[in-house]
Amino acid sequence: MNNSHTAEDILIREDKDGAVYLTLNRPSKFNTLSENMLIALQRELDAIAADPAVRCVVIGGNGRGFCAGHDLREMRANPDQAYYQELFRSCSRVMQSVVNLPVPVIAKVQGMATAAGCQLVASCDLAIAAQSASFAVSGINVGLFCSTPAVALSRNITAKRAFDMLVTGHFIDADKALEWGLLSDVTEDDGLENLVADKVAQILSKSPSAVRFGKAMFHTQRQMALADAYDFAGNVMAENMMSPDAAEGIDAFLDKRTPTWEQPGR
Incomplete structure (x- = not known):
């Protein structure tokens, strides 16, 4: 096993037997996708893409939630349209890098995944969630339609269900997310680690x-x-x-x- 860490430990990387585990590590902020978090994610995804030894990636989050989306406080501190355009381009690059990685990417979801956090779940190839997890694209509640999350969400679930979530901001639970196609598996909270480990082992056993x-x-x-x-x-x-x-x-x-x-x- 080889452990390595990115800037200020906001993103923790662990390598184990051909699998890479990336853990969002801003638990007090519900692992929001700050500028630095996006930079750290992009750096690791680029490195993984170039490494033929990597065979699977797991993205998780520390603390009570998976990811609460963009850092709204940071966004309000920079009220400039050009800044926002670059921020959303940066986030879109991260999401497309997840899709374009040459190996499967698994979202390991506990707690809430909202806005760009829900987008990250939708961008992964597989998504395994604890029973208590919840999902929303809730920007509409603060006057901001989740336009970029809509791209990934609408490629996972039907158009009407996606638009309903986008225009109401309401949460869905893990069972509904599984039924609608946002998730690939749901398990009891204490079974999340084992189910993800089993899925990784299945992938690593293949060519x-x-x-x-x-x-x-x-x-x-x-x-x-x-x-x-x-x-x-x-x-x-x-x-x-x-x-x-x-x-x-x-x-x-x-x-x-x-x-x-x-x-x-x-």
């Missing part, structure tokens, strides 16, 4: 190259017309078939043995 092929293909094909998506997916699958892991995996299946995957970067 690293196949997972990377798959994540890149999955998000790209979603933006395509049906015929184009099939053409693209077929080409990716053919390329995947030429990988050593595919040969090893199929041979192992036929030989009734456990495959031994390549470990890039090791």
Whole structure:
């Protein structure tokens, strides 16, 4: 295990067996996405993207909440439109970097995830929440429509449900978030760590190259017309078939043995 920390420990990184755990660490502020938090997140995401040894990422938050979105006090201290444009561009880069990482990203959610915090959950490939977690895009309550969170939210749940949340600011609980498609799993509060660990272990047990092929293909094909998506997916699958892991995996299946995957970067 190798521990490393980012500026002022507002974001804690832990590396373990090919998985990277990023923990938002402003518990007294409900882990709001301050300028420094966004800079720290972007720095780590860029480093992870360039590291072939990383196979999975988990994003969590310390304290009673996952993430309460942007730091409203910091925003009000800088009443300038150009400042706000750059802030939201910075946040959008972080969210797109999560989507564009070559490995799966899991949101581990306890407590509340609101506004850009809900956006972060929606941007992750998988999201596992404690039963007591709650979700909202509540900017409307302070006179600010959550426009950038709407982009990620509306790609997870139906348009009418997303707009309802955006225009009312109301919270939904973990069970409803699971039913609507914002979450992939819900567990009792004391089972969150174990369920996330089990999901990470499942991912780490698979071929690293196949997972990377798959994540890149999955998000790209979603933006395509049906015929184009099939053409693209077929080409990716053919390329995947030429990988050593595919040969090893199929041979192992036929030989009734456990495959031994390549470990890039090791």
